[in-house]
Amino acid sequence: MSRVFVCGLGAVSPAGWTVAALREVLARGEPLPAQPLVRPGWEKSLRARLVPDPVPRPAFLAHPRLRRTSPVTHYAAAATVEALARLRTSDAPRRRLGVIVCLQSGCVQYSCRFFDEVLKGPATASPLLFPETVFAAPASHIAALLENTPLAHTLTGDPAAFAQGLALGVQWLEQNRVEACVVVGAEENHWMLADALRHLEHSAVIGNGAGALCLSLDPALSLGIELAALTDVHPYTARRSRHHAAQAMRDQLPAASPNELLCDGLSDSPRANAPERAAWRDWTEARLSPKRILGDGLMAGGAWQCVAACDAVAAGQFEAANVSLVGTSQHAIGARFVRAPLNTSNSPAGPTVGSISS
């Protein structure tokens, strides 16, 4: 059995363009204010938690492949670059990298814009927009940005599919197809997404951004975090409800322990939360719910949970962190990260205890 280490974290969220910004907002524990999102045809706005403009604008966004891309690619690229910072300053910056981008809605801004142009007049619809509507576009741009990337794939699914991305990354590492693999979950905002979410979960507030984990088998690159477990995939089927799947996932992770954190996916929607809340009713220890603070980031939300869990472990606050990914429409999967020996002193600061509710 291989040991898999987390060697970098990255995040873009309504809190800002770094893991540090995410950490700070989670530490405060207060939901970020929702902003109005104009919905064409309505006098009333929708609500969303939006990623602020980066200040200063990251230099890598001037890369030729990133100049005209959609926000989801910018977010995914920024989280990836942050997650790889440690690797790139290590003694082996040219390691073969794998890239796995996980998306639920993907490039929705350019898709809506392009379709709108098509409806107005196909002859004038921009050929520059269409390629950016493809799910595979962010992974392609990130691979081009990183250069030494022999493999890049895109997974789509509900937010728990981020754990499928982690599993695929582990597989590539174990097969020695890559030496490090960044798994990134990302989403961008659009009124249509907020509108759709309103239909499915009335009280949910949409968010956007990205989260990234860099995995490696090399303990020398470890941030002090080890991937200890990914549960089985527990699908929702005609005969197995979301409640049952969430419980089966929970049953594969350990009982509550004083030195452990639960990073769950609870959001502003009581109905959507019910299966996950029931599955973890026995958890009496520290708990962190990033989506309540940042909004429902769809796939980015699943990634934020993992990033926040790893960051808390890396900071030394917890021996381990369990991540509960109870997806909206596909499956429930759990992940567990534990503290691993740190090989360098380059560790992140980590959240304060005040960010965690017990």
Added chain:
Amino acid sequence: MMFPAPASPATPPRVVITGAGIVTALGLGWGKNAEGFRTGRTAFRPVTLFDVSRQRVRVAAEVDLPAVLPPTRLTPHRAARLDRASTMLLLATHEAWQQAGGEPAENIPLVLGTTAAGMALGEAYFLQAVRTPYRRQQQPSRALYYQAQVQGRLVADALGFSGPVTVLSDACASGASAIGHAWELLRAGHAECAIAGGYDALSQLVFAGFDALQALSPTVCRPFDARRDGLALGEGAAMLKLETLDHARRRGAVVLGELIGYGSTIDLHHLTQPQPQGGAAVASMTLACESARVTPADIDYINAHGTGTPLNDSAEAVAIQRWAGERAATLPVSSTKAGIGHLLGGAGAVEAVISLMTLREQWLPPEIAFETPDPACNFPIVSRPQNAQVEVALSNSFGFGGVNATLIFRRAK
């Protein structure tokens, strides 16, 4: 647990195909498609699914869906949620499953490749949201069922599959990526059988997108022809049942062919254009050959990606010649997109089934429209129906964004 997983077998098991389902504009099922591909029939006609009156190109290869679907476990209410794309996926999966014996399928993984999923539902959502902003009717259902994983779960429920659904979206390589991923799952010991393939339905956004890029042929789709001027779009689905050879033997299944190699790389050159020297394509074919333990000399037929665009076919031609060396001069190549169009996320899976047909029935699928050899393509293009001895077939799929995937199949013995 997905991780840590049980130890992989010391020697990866052989993986065979025991079921194949296919839906294209040539028809529903193996029989009609095999006849169409063997004779080089083409299936293009004016588009009826959406308005193309203002488009530069107005033809595509549309599928005629059956009036009645095969019986499934779906309630009428849920069956009504099947859109065009998921209906094609259901038909292909049903055929593959039936052909493989239709045994109970607890916990069987379903690995799907798609690039558009329920795009037409997304388009309908957008139109209603903009034109009648306060009308709610059907919007919740569209918001849910346009997503590939929901379509996958619907089809899984229809056929009683209770295993995980994984969706790969590597643009036009999606179907091949999905089959390759399933192959790796089986070889790593994570499962003994899996259902994998790809699907995509025609949609207005995608059609207009390729037209905006001026990638659609205003004449006839002629891959590798010197006068080629673009691709034609199609729609469809194909699914395979993969299982370890031991598992297939234990249950006495009929083996259609063996998947012996898979290679995947990424071309970093450009979002929509391949590197002219075909470097990533060479690497993809090389990796597939290494995993299959064959050389170009062992390959009897290449089902090329061959979209019919000047840039794709030039780069693939260079790649085939670089990879195959002297063998290229005698290695039969054709692109079946000449008959059914480019199926995007479904292409790699449909072409995998066509490769199985060549192995099983010992013929090569011709490109009837091919007329003028391109001096840059120094390999024989199959342009007339012909029988042939095919022991090993290779299928290429190259996607927007640069994911290249190659599958290699061997004839069942």
